[in-house]
Amino acid sequence: MKRLRDLEPDFWRAPSAHNTRPWTLTYAGEEAAVGWDPARALPISDPTGRDLRLSLGAFVECCLIVCADAGLHIAFRPDPGPLRAGFLHEAEGPYETDFTIADVRARVAGRGEYHAGRLPEEVPLEGMRRLPCRDLADLLRAADLCQSGDRKVTRELRSWLRLTRRHRRRFLDGLGDRALALTKAEALALRASLALYPALRRLGLPRVLAGASRELLDYDGDVLVLVGPAHEDMAEDMAKDMADVEPGRALMRNWLRLSALGYTTYPLSQIIDWEPTRRVLADRLGVADPRTLLHVARVGRLTAPAAPPARLRP
Ligand SMILES: Cc1cc2nc3c(=O)[nH]c(=O)nc-3n(C[C@H](O)[C@H](O)[C@H](O)COP(=O)(O)O)c2cc1C
Structure with missing residues (x-):
């Protein structure tokens, strides 16, 4: 387990x-429990724990590959318990994977401009459906x-933004202007609009955004x-739900596969965060249960x- 500790900086490259x-x-002894810090959950924008489960799965996959x-x-x-998804433990042989530490290091979410062009049909993806943009x-x-008009969601997002060079957590976590692909002027405008949010909300800021x-x-x-499979609300049975980190593991493998082929992904979770748009999307995909749309x-x-x-x- 000592060697595991040395590899942690690469584990922490997982997306969340x-x-x-x-x-x-x-x-603990010959094992390491994989869990989560409730202070880092997103109770307002991720009330069912869907993104938390995906992030845990991505982390597990990242650890195994590294x-x-x-x-x-x-x-x-998997061994769900209080604030725990399961354990990393010693095994007879290595985890079988196509990916390497170099792949984990090279992957990044990309919010900038994309070249036009469809993803070739032959790119193999696990559990993912494709639609034209x-x-x-x-x-x-x-x-x-809906999202930018929601005061509580905006407040939660704001607490994870790191838009100034002086922000004390700028190098630790959250979203900075560069990762968000904002120019200096755009970052300034975003800061100003968030600071003035209650007033701008009434003046129609959500419509502009x-x-x-x-x-x-x-x-x-x-x-x-x-x-993926459907889940009940996290609040109802958090421990049971956290057992299923498989979709997050598949998400990580898909992102790594795409990244190795020169493709980048830009998550747009808001489409499935809001019930009405999630329902329409499920309809368009011919998926019976909208809760199974995970990302x-x-x-x-x-x-x-x-x-x-x-x-x-770490
Ligand atoms: C489950 C999940 C949901 C995410 N949803 C969004 C999203 O809605 N919008 C967005 O810009 N990024 C989203 N992201 C991307 C994260 O912001 C990104 O992974 C994080 O900033 C770390 O950056 P990296 O992926 O480049 O390492 C999501 C990531 C995960 C794992």
């Missing part, structure tokens, strides 16, 4: 919603309108939707490299 980096690794590439024989055993432009606009988001999908590209992201080739986010080092 709002870059909250919610994971905890607690060493260990395998470093020559360690490590496996994951333009088919979702109306849903994104509606979801953004939602108008901008429409353009995001108004081009010839693809959106990917991860479809939405546009995918493509960036016109300029993406900036990595702040990454808390």
Whole structure:
């Protein structure tokens, strides 16, 4: 387990919603418990724990890949408990994976401009459905309108933004201006509009922001939707739900596969965060239970490299 500790900086390259980096690794004898810090959950924007589960799964997959590439024989055993998803433990052989530490280091979410072009059909994806970007432009606009008009969601998002160079957590976690692909002027405008949010909300700020988001999908590209098993609300049975980190593991493998082929993803969770747009999307995909839509992201080739986010080092 000592060698596991040395690999932690690469484990911590896993993605998480709002870059909250919610994971905890607690060493006990020959095992390490994978858990999460409730102070890093998003109770307002992720009330069912969907994104938390995905982030935990992505972290587990990341740990297994990094260990395998470093020559360690490590496996994951789901064993949900209070604030715990399961354990990393020694195994007979290495975790079998196509990916390496270099792949984990190279992956990054990209929110900049994308070249037009569809994802080739032959790119193999696990549990993901593809849709043309333009088919979702109306849903994104509606979801953004709802989200940016919601005071509590905006307050929670704001607490994870790191828009000034003086922010004390700038290098640790959250979303900075570079990772958000904002110019200096845009970062300033965002800060000002968030500071003045209550007033601007009444003056129609949500409509302006939602108008901008429409353009995001108004081009010839693809959106990917991860479809998985349904879950009950986290509040009802948090421990049981956390057992299922499999979709997050698949999400991580998909992102790594795409990244290795030169593609980047830009998650657009708001489309499934809001019940009405989630229902319409499920309808368009012919999916019977809207709760099984777990993740939405546009995918493509960036016109300029993406900036990595702040990454808390253990
Ligand atoms: C489950 C999940 C949901 C996410 N949802 C969004 C989203 O709605 N919008 C967004 O811009 N990024 C989203 N992200 C991307 C994270 O912000 C990103 O992973 C994090 O900032 C770390 O950056 P990295 O992926 O480049 O390492 C999501 C990531 C995960 C794992």
